[in-house]
Amino acid sequence: MRTLEVDLGDRSYPIYIGSGIRNTKSLFDKAIHGKQVMVVTNETVAPIYLDALVTMLGDDYQVDTCILPDGELFKTLETYQKIMTRLLEARHNRTTTIIALGGGVVGDMAGFAAATYQRGVPFIQVPTTLLSQVDSSVGGKTGVNHPLGKNMVGAFYQPQAVIIDIDTLVSLPSRELSAGMAEVIKYGLICDSSMFAWLESNMSELMKLDSELITQAIYLSCAAKSDVVSQDEREGGIRAILNLGHTFGHAIETEMGYGVWLHGEAVAAGSMLALDLSWRMGNLQNSDLERSAALFKAANLPVLPPKEMTLDSFVARMSVDKKVLDGSLRLVLLEKLGHAIVTSDFPLEIFNETVLDALEAVQ
Amino acid sequence: MRTLEVDLGDRSYPIYIGSGIRNTKSLFDKAIHGKQVMVVTNETVAPIYLDALVTMLGDDYQVDTCILPDGELFKTLETYQKIMTRLLEARHNRTTTIIALGGGVVGDMAGFAAATYQRGVPFIQVPTTLLSQVDSSVGGKTGVNHPLGKNMVGAFYQPQAVIIDIDTLVSLPSRELSAGMAEVIKYGLICDSSMFAWLESNMSELMKLDSELITQAIYLSCAAKSDVVSQDEREGGIRAILNLGHTFGHAIETEMGYGVWLHGEAVAAGSMLALDLSWRMGNLQNSDLERSAALFKAANLPVLPPKEMTLDSFVARMSVDKKVLDGSLRLVLLEKLGHAIVTSDFPLEIFNETVLDALEAVQ
Known part of the structure; x- marks a missing residue:
């Protein structure tokens, strides 16, 4: 496993890159500070990677999940609002941690949800596509599309950690x-x-x-x-x-x-x-x-x-x-x-x- | 006029308090850095204070307005989305400045719009109610309500300046x-x-x-x-x-x-x-x-x-x-x-x- 520290003062965070590290619980434990976790993912990624993650974290945390439809078409304020509703219905408080499990769309939306749920809660990125691993892992850009333009609604918001498991690329089209x-x-x-x-x-x-x-x-x-x-x-x-x-x-x-x-x-x-x-x-x-x-x-x-x-x-x-x-x-x-x-x-x-x-x- | 500097490092900003200062153009000029201004206000405040502000700024800036329905009932993601649409339709870019002219609801929503339009643009608060002058002027809390809870969606985001004209209290119920x-x-x-x-x-x-x-x-x-x-x-x-x-x-x-x-x-x-x-x-x-x-x-x-x-x-x-x-x-x-x-x-x-x-x- 290789580790890269992104240097942004008090918003610095580590990027871990390696084979199989989506199953390394200690990397998650280091980045989760409360007792609640909401895993945001999509219909394509969920059947492959969600269960193992929920099982791994389930002993120590209240783990809830939010499964979005797959695709840029659903990167909208409506989908974003569904994440907010899910968090509230499952009674997540300000110490919850949001985990984005999926590609760039999941990361952008889960990140924007984290940036704006109760004015900001921590989040962890687990990018499963090469694009999201090399692009959205770094930089803190989060957001959704507006009918009049791409990424017009969003925030700059940094994750607690990015966990890049290269094994997930095997399942990538x-x-x-x-x-x-x-x-x-x-x-x-x-x-x-x-x-x-x-x-x-x-x-x-x-x-x-x-x-x-x-x-x-x-x-x-x-x-x-x-x-x-x-x-x-x-x-x-x-x-x-x-x-x-x-x-x-x-x-x-x-x-x-x-x-x-x-x-x-x-x-x-x-x-x-x-x-x-x-x-x-x-x-x-x-x-x-x-x-x-x-x-x-x-x-x-x-x-x-x-x-x-x-x-x-x-x-x-x-x-x-x-x-x-x-x-x-x-x-x-x-x-x-x-x-x-x-x-x-x-x-x-x-x-x-x-x-x-x-x-x-x-x- | 009295001035209070809110000390938040590189997010510090001044609060001006005085009689008639909503008409002091230099206070606005100091806080506006681009060429575009979007004044967000509501149906109650607009007839009293909007025209004078638009006229005063109109010579130097592209000034557009967004008039919201009045009241906490409209402090919703739907109203927020309308502000976003208005900004995009009027082709505001990332150097625009949003001015919140009104009470706490206008300030919270305009502030959240500023925090999230193209991942953040500057904003100025011109609070016209006593509550917003003493509460939402300081602290950077912005946001909207969710059907499941008040202020559950939002961000911490500081204004460029707060301009408190005590004369606006005369029109307050x-x-x-x-x-x-x-x-x-x-x-x-x-x-x-x-x-x-x-x-x-x-x-x-x-x-x-x-x-x-x-x-x-x-x-x-x-x-x-x-x-x-x-x-x-x-x-x-x-x-x-x-x-x-x-x-x-x-x-x-x-x-x-x-x-x-x-x-x-x-x-x-x-x-x-x-x-x-x-x-x-x-x-x-x-x-x-x-x-x-x-x-x-x-x-x-x-x-x-x-x-x-x-x-x-x-x-x-x-x-x-x-x-x-x-x-x-x-x-x-x-x-x-x-x-x-x-x-x-x-x-x-x-x-x-x-x-x-x-x-x-x-x-």
């Missing part, structure tokens, strides 16, 4: 494994060119879930994100580089309808748009584009947007994105491989060309 | 003025016996809204609360003494239906129950009880619970109260006039006698 790998590749692109090269060498074994390599990939990803987040907990500045491909990606996800494209797939295609734009600005070599596309493809990820999109739909969806500051569109671009910047300093024509050429290529 | 005075008296009871004596000497002029005296009463109240909150921002310990009368009071409010008894009225009757219990424990003199009852009465407040309550309804309502820790009922009691403690160390028979005697007295 391969499409979701790929989607998670998009974020892993992203860390190489934005802040670590040696990690990028390491991923190029090991992607085929990583996709086969080699234990040692996957532990290392998750560790490097969490460390990269942790390093950025520690500098900027509430996303005032540098943290925004983590959103490489996300502004384009959100446009794709929203336009296609939540859940049609997986988040990671949209991030992969969105990242390639951002890289393409960076290349047109003269910041990247043609070979950087080719290497990046090859790496995404090796992880079975799309490198072009869906053919249903248009330039207009991109522009319309991107202008309500929450990363818009005072009306000027800010994007994460690469200055070179392994170094991202946030800028609104690009000609609109180049933006338009980038999108139109990608849409032409996909037709 | 006298019953609400009294309700606010219940909290003022509470500060004397829990932590300041000289303030208590000052209130005894001045209550009749305070109820007539003498400018100098009311400014002083608000200042003393905010200073008392600020002193307690600075020691315990997230209510882990001493902050709980601010809830004198609130556990009994919440039971009354919930049992009677939100809004039938005003919060301050329930707190007055609840405080007298807590004082009565403290007296039965041997901590107060009979004269302390008499002085307290006389002071509440001088502010036209009830000193007994409603006759519709029963011992069972008190117990049932108090056992889901969020101040319950691990099943043992904790109450705020007085050790002496001007000094409160939080304790679960009282015989259940004395609790029962206190409630039953009060209910008998009110029949």
Whole structure:
């Protein structure tokens, strides 16, 4: 097992990464301070992992469960309200601990519930997808979607601990494994060119879930994100580089309808748009584009947007994105491989060309 | 104008108290950092104060408004969701500032909206009721009610500034003025016996809204609360003494239906129950009880619970109260006039006698 300490002053917490550690009770005991536990999970994860967790904790705590429908479609205020009702009906008090057992949607909603139940109770993340292990484990972002925009309702709220059991990846559909790998590749692109090269060498074994390599990939990803987040907990500045491909990606996800494209797939295609734009600005070599596309493809990820999109739909969806500051569109671009910047300093024509050429290529 | 600095490290903020200061634009300018402002208010306050505020800020900012129905009945997740929708429809971004113009319900909901819109945006409180001026101005508590309990959904979130214009009290119904005075008296009871004596000497002029005296009463109240909150921002310990009368009071409010008894009225009757219990424990003199009852009465407040309550309804309502820790009922009691403690160390028979005697007295 490897341990990474996320350094956020009095909100610091450990991330444990290892094989089988969802069954290591002492990791949970260290993070639970009261006598009550509410495990929030979903219909897909519950049949595989819930019983063992409840049984393990049941001797020492009042353990209740809240099983949500699976999917981004249910990441709503209505589902959030159901978690609140469940907590109240089971008479959980302010010393309860919420455990999020599942992927990013479960983590975001359970985390937002923890942030706002009786004005905040502790929570523990047990992420079971690669995406949630490398992305939502670090950073404290919690929230739900609003019909008018993704993640528009939420809070910054840090967990007591994150327990990443790599064995849970065995039950993950391969499409979701790929989607998670998009974020892993992203860390190489934005802040670590040696990690990028390491991923190029090991992607085929990583996709086969080699234990040692996957532990290392998750560790490097969490460390990269942790390093950025520690500098900027509430996303005032540098943290925004983590959103490489996300502004384009959100446009794709929203336009296609939540859940049609997986988040990671949209991030992969969105990242390639951002890289393409960076290349047109003269910041990247043609070979950087080719290497990046090859790496995404090796992880079975799309490198072009869906053919249903248009330039207009991109522009319309991107202008309500929450990363818009005072009306000027800010994007994460690469200055070179392994170094991202946030800028609104690009000609609109180049933006338009980038999108139109990608849409032409996909037709 | 008087200024009180609430000391909470990097979340510190000023409270301004004075006559006519809702029209002092520079106070707002200092607290607004972006270009967008959303004024959240209600149908009762809007016709009196909204236009002037919008006109004053309209030259420098994009000012939008969100007018809620008036009353605790509407302090719900549904109303909260309407604020979110309004913000998104008017395309407010993460640099927007939310201004809460109104009483405690508006402040709690606008504050919770600010805490959770795009994971947190700045807000300014302009409280227009005495209760909100002396209570919700300090402490950062925001939230909404759930059908199963009051304030069960919320966050701790501090404003950029609180602007208290005592002139707004002129438009306040006298019953609400009294309700606010219940909290003022509470500060004397829990932590300041000289303030208590000052209130005894001045209550009749305070109820007539003498400018100098009311400014002083608000200042003393905010200073008392600020002193307690600075020691315990997230209510882990001493902050709980601010809830004198609130556990009994919440039971009354919930049992009677939100809004039938005003919060301050329930707190007055609840405080007298807590004082009565403290007296039965041997901590107060009979004269302390008499002085307290006389002071509440001088502010036209009830000193007994409603006759519709029963011992069972008190117990049932108090056992889901969020101040319950691990099943043992904790109450705020007085050790002496001007000094409160939080304790679960009282015989259940004395609790029962206190409630039953009060209910008998009110029949």
